Amino acid sequence: MSIWLRQHAFALGGALVHLRRAPGSFLFNILVVAIALALPFMGVTLLENVRPMSEQMSVDPELSVFMKHDAPREQTSGIAGNLRTIVPDAKIVFVPREKALEQLHEKSGLSDVLNTLGENPLPDSYVIKLNAFRSAAESAQIDAIAEQMRALPNVESVQVDSAWVKRLAALLGILRLALLLLAATLGTVVVAVVFNTIRLQVLTQREEILVSKLIGATDSFIHRPFYYTGALLGLCAGGVALGAVALALRPLNTAIAEFARLYASEFQLAPLDPVSMAALLALSAMLGLIGAVLSVQRHLSRLN
């Protein structure tokens, strides 16, 4: 084994020996750090579950133009030319009321209810897909377009379908930013907890550090066990936090299943994939390491 590897093994061994001497204190610190990590980890899990849904939904501007229920077919289908004049580049699809009812039967799961209606309650309609907007100013035009379409004969209403998807995307953006701020705040808490833990260890091992210096130990030899302690603390706390999130998903999923069933959905919160989990564990260890490095730099320089 090379000297470098041997010294790292020695440092890791030293860190484990010191942790074993005060297991209660180490476990308590793990708990404190894990609580701080659990909240952002839960946030990441929720966002990772919601993100694919929002990505699958189109955020391209889309309009639905509903015709008057009693308007004759030749008049409703003939309006396509007027629509083309308003939005020459758009994709315009006519949806006859029969096809709309058929789709409602297929997708809603409300066939029994619809059958009791007897007459088709749906009007003829158009689905108009506009080109994606390149700026906020362009996106504001959609309201003007909708207004023009409302003025056409036999048009009952115009609905801007993509608006709620955009709102959801914006909301997710805000949530993502809030999560980032929360993670940064709690990450600072983790660094502070590790900083203090290492400070106490430096004080406890003061004599050992001084003796090591006198017998020719380099600074890196002295610092290394503290770095391992910080990283181990972060790693263990990250593991506990991920475990806590996985446990919390069970009761959450029970509640979500009830709610989703009302919308004929089987949506469930899934735990993070192994790569994301490994990344979060690495991040936890890194936070622990940062806390240890800051603490060692500050407190060991005082011993010099």
Added chain:
Amino acid sequence: MIEFQHVSKQYSSDAVALRDITLTVAKGELVYLAGPSGAGKSTLLKMIAAMERPTAGKVIVNGQDIGQIKSAGVPFLRRNLGLIFQEQRLLNDRSVLANVMMPLLVTGSSRGPAEQRARAALDKVGLLQRADALPLALSGGEQQRVSIARAIVNRPQIILADEPTANLDRASANKVLDALRAFHSVGVTCLISTHDEQVLDSAARVIQLERGELMQEAA
């Protein structure tokens, strides 16, 4: 091997530890630094180990100017020195053997060979049978011999002993000094500070210090 060239050490305007010291210690010499408490003996030894830097003058150890040596280079200088203190500075939460192995482990030795050499060092100071004991289970004289074993385990070129017999009874002090003389006899340079004139070896070189000044030298 060790050279002091007009060395002074001043902590403040009224606290001068050493004044214009010039002396040379050759390889393999046994030198006693004698003088009362506060004479500057410890400061002089600390300068050799780069624990203190001179305010004026030069301290040269194995060709290295202590005043110029960078902090990253200090550990490597100390690996060629064996340091022994009045208060033994043993780590009480680990065994005698573990204490003696420490200087080897910090240099990257693996445990097996380090343990062998530590046992050999303990054997030389007559404490092999106490290898597994904790330092606090040993007498003061035995603890000091453990610190000698720790100082010599790395086979240093120079041993610096600062008042190694100060807190010991005569019999224990003699054992400690015998151990140091034994290492000197195999070619190790030894500097031993003491304020107790009874421990001085009439055959050795004695440097007398007082209030930071070199008073006289006897060989």
